[in-house]
Amino acid sequence: MAYATLTWVKPAIDDTLKLTRQSLEQFVENPEDTGSLQEAAGWLHEIRGTLTMLEIETATILVHEMEIVTQALLQGKLKNHGTAYDILMRSLIQLPNYLAHLALGYPDIPLALLPLINKLRALLKQKPLASNALFKPDIHLELPPGKPAPKLPDQKFKVFVHKNRANYQKGLMTVLKTKNKLAGIKLMLTTLTHVQQVCGTAPIAKAWWIAEALLEAMAQKGLPINAALANILKQIDGLLKQLVAHGNAGLRIQPPAALLQNMLYYAANAKSQGPRLSTVKKHFNLAYSLPSKSLLQSTLQVFSGPDIELMKIVVNIVKDDFTRVEETLDIFMRADTPDVTELEPLIEIMKNIAYTLHLLDMGGQAKSMLQQTQLIAAIAKGQRDYKMQEMLKIADALLMIDAALDTLANRGSHARQQIQQETGLLETQLKDVMKVVVEEAKLELVEMIPPILRFLEKKEVDEELKDIPARFTKISGLLHVAHRERAVKLVHLCAEYVQKSIIEKNSVPDEIRQKALADSLISLDFYLDTLAGNPMDGNQILDITQRCLKQLQAA
Template identity: 25%
Template sequence: MVTGATSLSLVRDELFTTMEETEQSLEHFIAERNNGSLLQQAVENLQQVRGTLNLIELAGAEMLAQEVLQQATDIPTGAGEERDGQLTALSNALYVLRRYLENVDAHRQEMPELLLPAINELRQAGGQPPLPESFFFSVRLDHMRPAGVPAAPVAAEAARRLRHMYQVGLLGFIREDNPQAGLKLMLRALARLDSLFADKPAGRLYWVGAAALESQLDGQLLPRKARKQLFSRLDREIKQALAGNGSYEVPRSLLKELLYLVALADSRGPHASAVHEAFGLAPLPFTDHLLDEEYQRLSGPGQGVMRSLSSAIREELAGAKDLLDLIERGTAQADSFGNLHALLGKMAKTLSMVGLSSASNALQVQLPVVGGWSENSPAQADELHRLAEAVLYVESMVASLERGEQRNSRPAPVQPGDEGEAFAAHQLVEARIVVIDEAQGGLALAKRAITSYLESGGDRMHLANVPISLQAVRGGMWFLNQERAAKLIGLCADYIQKQMIDVPQMPSEQMLETLADALSSLEYYLEAGAVLRPETTPSVLDLAEESVRALGLSVAA
């Protein structure tokens, strides 16, 4: 690896000259597609580039050059619009390759993982399957897990319910409603499956899978498309493992991908730490976020552009509110009216550029009104009120942009003139969020108390406040018109009171785990925003209800 980076300086000038000629030939061919000699010149130069990179042993760069060469060779003279995707991918890949080599030359450090997005973009344009994230990662896969406590007897119904739990969390992770909440539920499901199948071949899948999920969660790894596909594949493998009756074996390719996430995050959680030790994983010389930042630097503007832009808009909004305040008080200077009109017009254009068309329209409608204001024609009270509502609405939209919220979680677009009602509705949503936060805190308290109860061998003092806390959560759910969730929480509170506090005998470990499953499902229902958007997670309460039924409780109306 060091040899490649060091050797680059020996061929640097000739290599970069050839790459520049290649980019120019390709650009000219894109403009003159009937000129086959331009394309042929680019192909010949690419062969020279690839040969040079092979000679100095820059493996990642050589692989990207090889992909570029294959795609360029596939382009015919006179290529039409159907080849635009390939030609764009070629241009982008050459740009990334040159920037990457410049970085290697400057810092004497290779990081071939940075080239995988460009390689896969090329492969996708050419109809080829992408390379996995772990392509440049090496690990021995034949290590076995240490011997542990024999697994508990497995009930088919419990295993099916746990796979359902995994699927519910996976759906939330894929949709990115709240990826962290989805990951917690998926981790809970795999950890429980691991405890049930620890002494069986399928246990290896759940063991390493739980470590990968813990790493994705603790390391705050990005919810990339490849990882969504990986955890979706894991669900399909869980189905096979549950049907395998002990004869299941984890595919090596899946095992390597999961271990790569464990190594990438370098989590110190219990699942990841055990896998780290068993497989002898060494921390990687980069983090997920470093890879993302470096690739953004290679390929174009950074991800912080949008956030910086929204921050600038907020400053302009503050200026607009100051001018509006002066006008309302009657202390505005002669140029204040023109300044406010110009500022609102500038913001309207900027908001339209960043996709906040509803906010842009809200200001556009106000421009003719503000344009008519002057010292001799002062603003009317109702006009000032409507403009203030529009500014508040825009401010709430921009705040969501600055927080990086998904489009579907921003204040709803409204028609001009309805901004006041929309702002009030947004405030009501904020109040509901406060109730949800309190409910989450109550559920988390209950789970911690149950853990302490279990660890203390059944000391009921740990549970003294749990039923009261859960009944408060139940009241919050009724306030939010979530009668079904409220009923399930109330049943959990009743179980804790009658089966754990009022009796001297501890419930079985299996029943306590089932209670925890129910509370985890309800916690996910709150964390993933299902209370505000119940249509996004239709089966979460079904999952909680299954666990409550498994406790022997009736959930009939």
């Protein structure tokens, strides 16, 4: 999984970002002392290095622009220190939220950082980046499985592709030179469909697959025919030419990355809704690479909000008041002859909690708190009879709000939408049995790592390594109790690989399989987190596990 390593190093990045903020604050308090600003520049350089290694491109670009602005301040190139400081501080607020967004398993939305990047560039009168500069879909995704392609003899294959290329060129010329563009588009689409059938899911087939979606969009007037698209269609002809020249060996040709990215950018911008285009958009997650205005706006609100560390501080203050309310209610409900006037001090406390919840943008919880406050006030003032059943309902409502605060403290601004959409018990209120399942399974995974690392280093099978298949069996048993049968099957495959390929053969896997095994364990760990309440898509994580296992089993 792309950002698995980020989860491990994010605490260190957060600490360095905190040091950067402190250094900037010291510089603002004493602009004559540039030592603190020099420190901030050093911290930013360190963060950029980490993000570069993690291959988080957009965050790396943002930090690079922050470095440039900081250096400009040091060199006296910026007169308006206040504006520069404000934008740098906003960047230091949004960056940890962006990284938390990725670490929690949410889809990457690079364009959410574009406004900040361009504000930093504007400080030095640099040209703003266009949206396509941050358009970063994963072009390395494999094609969805389809019908197996027939294996044609090399000469027959070349003749087939050559014939279809001639038809493609005829269609292309019709589009470029005549008014009957629709006929030319349909001919090219038919041609690429034929070529796709003999290419299957070979690397070069990705170009035809995306090109078919673009041609479909053009036929449905979802894309205007312009010079840029014409150039793309000409490059597709160039790939067909290579396929004719190399025959079956040409199936292994990787389409140029720039071409694939350019094609996907047009696919993301296409307005039609044909089946080919819809499939391409979904497969490459283009809704996130080039998000709608509403998705971008909601994401910006999350990134601009308080980070998790600050949210925890606010939540802890609120929970102190919560504790007083819960203790008072507990004493009141346990009393043989409860005195309703003892509830009066709670009214003001609960009102203040409701106000804070409103400030935290937890509207549903604020409304619920006010409703409980009104009930408590009516009981305390003798306007409503005290009933145990009603008090239990109040206590349950408070527990729900308390659980929502825990979720907010653990996930920061990212939890708001999740909290507001939930109508039943929150994910944090898992049954005790599920908590036990997750904790035990995660412990088994953790204890597998040392013997595997020892084996990779010493190439010797010890007793702890031999225990790993049994540990996998225990995990699969726990998952079976939780009715997660797909996960059970994948865990069995992990156990089988370790038993047969490592223990029995006493064979050290190559680097590709070592990475695949590590990614399998990481993805299983992430999957267990989904059972414990993490909002990531469990099926999507298991898809990753399955792909890793295919790499392990590959001959």
